[in-house]
Amino acid sequence: MKAPKTHKVCKACEREKPIEEYYMQGKYRAAKCKKCHQIYQKAWQERTGYIMPSRNPNPGPQGFASLSPERRSQVSRLGGHAVAIKGTGHRFTTETGRVAGKKGGLVRKKNEA
Numbered sequence: 508m509k510a511p512k513t514h515k516v517c518k519a520c521e522r523e524k525p526i527e528e529y530y531m532q533g534k535y536r537a538a539k540c541k542k543c544h545q546i547y548q549k550a551w552q553e554r555t556g557y558i559m560p561s562r563n564p565n566p567g568p569q570g571f572a573s574l575s576p577e578r579r580s581q582v583s584r585l586g587g588h589a590v591a592i593k594g595t596g597h598r599f600t601t602e603t604g605r606v607a608g609k610k611g612g613l614v615r616k617k618n619e620a
């Protein structure tokens with residue numbers, strides 16, 4: 508068993524730095540020191556225009572909300588077609604329809620009171 512390293516040579520600036528100067532990447536320390544890592548990350552962000560979602564204060568719409576209304580409708584329709592073909596979609600019978608209608612009526616009554 509080797510003694511844990513206390514220092515390590517940075518792959519970017521090639522300077523020997525204490526191990527705390529390296530970010531953890533899973534079980535291991537990163538190859539670049541924190542300073543070099545930040546420089547590298549900034550350059551990469553500028554190159555790609557990508558902002559880390561956790562650092563973006565205004566990420567804008569995501570998922571379905573990021574799609575145009577037409578595209579959203581298209582995708583939703585596909586889901587409807589799929590369950591119709593598979594036959595797994597929910598089908599209301601007179602009985603389940605009546606129960607559901609009653610529940611809705613009760614909520615309305617409660618909200619109006």
Ligand SMILES: [Zn+2]
Pocket residue numbers: 517518519520521522539540541542543544
């Ligand atoms: Zn470095």
